[in-house]
Each structure stands twice: as C-alpha cells, then as structure tokens.
Amino acid sequence: MEITLRVDGQERRLVVDTRTSLLDALRERLGITSPKKGCDHGQCGACTVLLGGRRALSCLALAVAYEDAEIVTAAGLAEGGDLHPMQRSFIDHDALQCGYCTPGQIVSAVGMLAEAEAGWPSAVSADPDADEVVLDDAEIAERMSGNLCRCGAYVNIRPAIAEVARR
Amino acid sequence: MKPFRYQRARDVRGAVDMLAQAPHGAFLAGGTNLVDLMRLGVATPDLLVDVRRLACDRIEELPDGTLRIGATVSNSELAADRRVRRRYPVLSQALLSGASGQLRNLATTGGNLLQRTRCVYFQDLTTPCNKREPGSGCPAREGYHRELAILGWSQACVATHPSDMAVALAALDAVVRTRGPDGERAVPLTELHRLPGDEPERDTVLRHGELITAVDLPPLPPAARSGYRKVRDRASYAFALVSVAAVVEPADGAVRDVRIALGGVAHKPWRASTAEQALRGAPATAERFRAAAEAELSAARPLAGNAFKIPLVCNTLVATLVGLADEPP
Structure with a gap:
C-alpha cells in the first residue's frame, strides 16, 4: 500500500x-x-x-x-537543533547508561507531562478527582512504568523528569 | 505474520458489511493485543477492518442518566473523564491499574473487552491449546497455571480473562451495545464473556462480524460508593493475580445493596452473586464480609499451583468492602 x-x-x-x-x-x-x-x-x-x-x-x-x-x-x-528540555535534563542528570531505552524514556516523559498537565489521574493518585496533579516520585514511577531500563538508571531518570515537571 | 488486506471503515454499517464478506477477517481498533497475537502467529486474519476512526469516540450522557461510552474511546480518556472519576471511581481505578500509559492511549473500550487470555500456552504456537487450536489439548492444568482460573473452568480450558476494565463494568451492570449483520442488540456485560465449557475457542457470545459500538453505564444510587483493588506480582504494569470491583450502598451500618465482581479467577469477570446475596441487608462488618467471601469461594476448584488465590481473593474482597464501608459519605 x-x-x-x-x-x-x-x-x-x-x-x-x-x-x-x-x-x-x-x-x-x-x-x-x-x-x-x-x-x-x-x-x-x-x-x-x-x-x-x-x-x-x-x-x-x-x-x-x-x-x-x-x-x-x-x-x-529537538526543534531547530536545540535539545528539548527533557533531553537536556536527562544529560544533566546522567539519566542513562547504555542509552538504548533513552529515546523511548524521553518521549514517554514528554507525553506523560502533557497527561499530568491535562489533569489525568494515575493509579497512585491520592485524590483521583483532583484538578491538579503533583508529580512526586511515586507518581513519576507509576506513570513511567511502561518504560523499562535494563541498566537500572531509574534513580537518575526520576529526578531528570521531576526537574522538568517543576518548571 | 500472515499477509492480510487492510480496509478502513467509514461508518459502522460499512465496517459490519466489510467483515460480513470475510469469514476470516477481524476488526482492528487500538491493536495492542491483536497486532501482538498476529506477530506471534496466534491470530491469522486475512482482512483487517480498521474501526478506530469511526464516530464512536464520545462519552455522552443520556436523558435517563445513563453514561454511554463509545467503543473507540481510549482507555486513558475514559479513566480521566470527570463523570467517570466522580460517579464510577471503580471504573477509573480499574483502567488506571491496567497496562501502561502508552498502551492505555492506544487501547479502546471495545478492544479491551475483546482482548484474549495471557495464558502462556495460548500464546505459544509450539504447545497445544484448546482455545487456539480446538481439540489439541490443554497443557496448563498439569503445567504452568499460577495465573489461571479457580472458578468455572473446564477440562478443556483453565484460562482467565485478563481485563481489569471488564471486572469493573461487570460490577456496574454495564450493557454492551453491538451491531452485526443481523442488526443491533444489547448484551449485559456479565453475559458477554463465556465460561469455557467444551468451546474454549469462543471467548464471548458475539458472532462473527458483530461490532461493539458502545458500553452503557446505568446510573448508581446517590449513596453508592465503588472501588477497585488489584493484587499483582509487582507494583505496576502487570496483570492481576486477583482483583475485586465492588459497588456498595450502605445504610446505617448495614449493607443496603452490594455488587461484586472478581478478576483473575475465571474465564470471564466473575460476578460474586453468592457473596452479594449473603450481604444484602447484613451488618457492614469485616466478619460478615469474610463469611460472604468464603461462601463465594466455596465453589472454587483450585489447581495445584494456584490455590493461593482462594485466601488472596477473600482477603482482597474483605479489604475492599471494609474500605468502601468506612469511606466518608
């Protein structure tokens, strides 16, 4: 086709x-x-x-x-060659080892922030009907659970995403 | 993957007509289960009729208070809908406890209901499986069956239905609306999926070419509370070992009405009508909840490797009901 x-x-x-x-x-x-x-x-x-x-x-x-x-x-x-803030943050936080899962992690994190922005709840949201989503560590871990990292770089992936979420 | 033709349907009638001409065709929506099964060689349709862009993508309120969910509404949009979050928290919670964010964005309401079992033998072409290849046998009863059924299974099949959403819909008395070559019909969710019997290849009562167009949620009494509790091997992104969906209408420390559905225990979402009967009008206490759970599970026939599910279901059911009974009005 x-x-x-x-x-x-x-x-x-x-x-x-x-x-x-x-x-x-x-x-x-x-x-x-x-x-x-x-x-x-x-x-x-x-x-x-x-x-x-x-x-x-x-x-x-x-x-x-x-x-x-x-x-x-x-x-x-990366618009016009400038790194997206999420890409920059992954580098700043050394949020990777081998890097194979990284593009998927970054795109997923960008999509996840848009979902949180829209007020979508997650399975760990204390008040699922809340207007605003507070992305603490538990929320980020739950919302990113569909992205596996076999190197186990999660400890740096979480703060990399949290920093962009705070902006 | 076997070669197939791909057609995009313009409207519901067109989709039904396209598949009526193709006895080995299938509808495609999100594809999160079907495409995987095609890649594994488990599903081998020769035609895919894409229904993802049909005008069944809205959640609307009917005059009688029914909430009508279009079949192509994604799992994530449904879970986030304000009316669902407020009136049917059990449904929102069930959806959010299933799959991952990426999958929920693709997966649809109709497709979620029609996903196939995750029994390892069903997904492995090198082993027999009565569901995949009728009459070939079932290695699961003697083999690996930790996740499989304890209720309602047959010698032919001990598979479980994997959906979380369907368990919540069973407790909500949802109604599935379909259109097929013979016209439209409405099927209660609890009658959509079958027990395996000697035809485990048939997951549901739908006929070939019958398309789910919507799912109707009848209104709940104002005092009703609902919730979903799921137990699994890891904290996120795993299928249920067992799950409980419950709707409770309390009155003065007693249970005026209750509806309970169990997941991970049978070939279909298991409506716990024995437990419901035991609880209607009873005091809302942990002791009575436990007695009702044990009455329901007295019919269980566990396999060697999944007897743990009996106490697990009982404990999960008690915890769910205690939580709902204690919820502030």
Whole structure:
C-alpha cells in the first residue's frame, strides 16, 4: 500500500506491506532510528513515539493505520537543533547508561507531562478527582512504568523528569 | 505474520458489511493485543477492518442518566473523564491499574473487552491449546497455571480473562451495545464473556462480524460508593493475580445493596452473586464480609499451583468492602 506519514514535521510517502509496524516503517524505511526496537511486543517502551501528542507504542501500531496522525519521535523533539528540555535534563542528570531505552524514556516523559498537565489521574493518585496533579516520585514511577531500563538508571531518570515537571 | 488486506471503515454499517464478506477477517481498533497475537502467529486474519476512526469516540450522557461510552474511546480518556472519576471511581481505578500509559492511549473500550487470555500456552504456537487450536489439548492444568482460573473452568480450558476494565463494568451492570449483520442488540456485560465449557475457542457470545459500538453505564444510587483493588506480582504494569470491583450502598451500618465482581479467577469477570446475596441487608462488618467471601469461594476448584488465590481473593474482597464501608459519605 502507498501511504503518507507525517513524521517530525515532514510528510513522507512510502510503499509498505500491510504487515509493517509503524516502528519498522520509521526505522527501516524512513531511516528514523530514534525509536528503538526492544521487545517488539509492547512490553518495554523503547519504541515510544507521540501520535497526535499522546505517547504510544510504535511496535504495536500498523503503519497503514496511522496516516492521519502527527508522529513525533525523540529526534523530532529537538526543534531547530536545540535539545528539548527533557533531553537536556536527562544529560544533566546522567539519566542513562547504555542509552538504548533513552529515546523511548524521553518521549514517554514528554507525553506523560502533557497527561499530568491535562489533569489525568494515575493509579497512585491520592485524590483521583483532583484538578491538579503533583508529580512526586511515586507518581513519576507509576506513570513511567511502561518504560523499562535494563541498566537500572531509574534513580537518575526520576529526578531528570521531576526537574522538568517543576518548571 | 500472515499477509492480510487492510480496509478502513467509514461508518459502522460499512465496517459490519466489510467483515460480513470475510469469514476470516477481524476488526482492528487500538491493536495492542491483536497486532501482538498476529506477530506471534496466534491470530491469522486475512482482512483487517480498521474501526478506530469511526464516530464512536464520545462519552455522552443520556436523558435517563445513563453514561454511554463509545467503543473507540481510549482507555486513558475514559479513566480521566470527570463523570467517570466522580460517579464510577471503580471504573477509573480499574483502567488506571491496567497496562501502561502508552498502551492505555492506544487501547479502546471495545478492544479491551475483546482482548484474549495471557495464558502462556495460548500464546505459544509450539504447545497445544484448546482455545487456539480446538481439540489439541490443554497443557496448563498439569503445567504452568499460577495465573489461571479457580472458578468455572473446564477440562478443556483453565484460562482467565485478563481485563481489569471488564471486572469493573461487570460490577456496574454495564450493557454492551453491538451491531452485526443481523442488526443491533444489547448484551449485559456479565453475559458477554463465556465460561469455557467444551468451546474454549469462543471467548464471548458475539458472532462473527458483530461490532461493539458502545458500553452503557446505568446510573448508581446517590449513596453508592465503588472501588477497585488489584493484587499483582509487582507494583505496576502487570496483570492481576486477583482483583475485586465492588459497588456498595450502605445504610446505617448495614449493607443496603452490594455488587461484586472478581478478576483473575475465571474465564470471564466473575460476578460474586453468592457473596452479594449473603450481604444484602447484613451488618457492614469485616466478619460478615469474610463469611460472604468464603461462601463465594466455596465453589472454587483450585489447581495445584494456584490455590493461593482462594485466601488472596477473600482477603482482597474483605479489604475492599471494609474500605468502601468506612469511606466518608
């Protein structure tokens, strides 16, 4: 099928087999390698991208089904070559070791902050009907539980996200 | 993955018509379970009819107070909806306790109901499984079944339904609205999923090509409180070992009415009607809650590796009901 994807602000036309995941379309066909293939089963979060501003797993999305979506990858977060505040904060806090899960962590954290901004509760929210979400350590850990880090860099990932959340 | 054709439906009728022509086709919404099962070779549709962009994406209030949830409303939007958070906290809590933020954004209301069991044998093509390949056998009864059923299972299948949302909907007396080749119908949530019997390949009573269009939540009495409690192996992002959804209407230290559904114990969300009957009109005490839980679980037939679920369900049910009874009005 011939499809058009809007990725990181650019329209890209390509021909794909219907079986192609959005992740494979981005990486193998368009050369956008910031979303990583970890488990390819929706369990690790390394392939996280924003679809219409909401974080989602590109390994479980079929490319043919997302022609309508504005897709943003970790590479697309850096506008005009300037690092996104979340990217800057991950560097400042040394919030990574091998770095493989990092683009997924960063995109997920950006999507998560937008959800908190919109007042979405989480499973650990003391008052699930509260108007404002306070992102303490427990909230950040719960809301980021879909992103695994096999190096165990969580102790620095949490403060990296908390610092951006405070701004 | 087996090759398949992909079609995007414009409206509900078109979607139903497309699938009626394709006996081996399937509807695609969020795809969070289906695409994975296709990659594993467990699901092999030759046509996907994409229903994600149908106009079933709203949550609306009907004149009689029913809250109608469109089938393509995402799990995250549903959990965050103010009306759901205030009137049906059990549903919001159940949704938020399931999956991860990324998955909840993709997953839909209709799709969540139709997700398949996570029994390891069902997902492994190299092993027999009566649900995946009828008549091939069930290794789970003698094999790995820690997460599997203690109630309502059959010799053919001991799988559990993995949804948290469906457990809350069972306690809320939700009604599933569908449209199929034979027209529209309304199915009570508690009758949507089946017990395995000798046809474990059929998870639900839906017929081929029948599309879930909405889920209706009837209004609760003003005094009712509701909550969801989930027990799992890690603090987040794991399926339930057991879970409890409860709606309690208290009156002067007693239980005027109560509705209870259990997750992680059966092939479907398990409505605990024995416990409910024991509690209607009874004093709202931990002792009575425990007696009711034990009465419900007296029907349990645990397997060698999951008998722990019986006390776990009892304790979780007591804790849930005590918490709701103690909640300030």
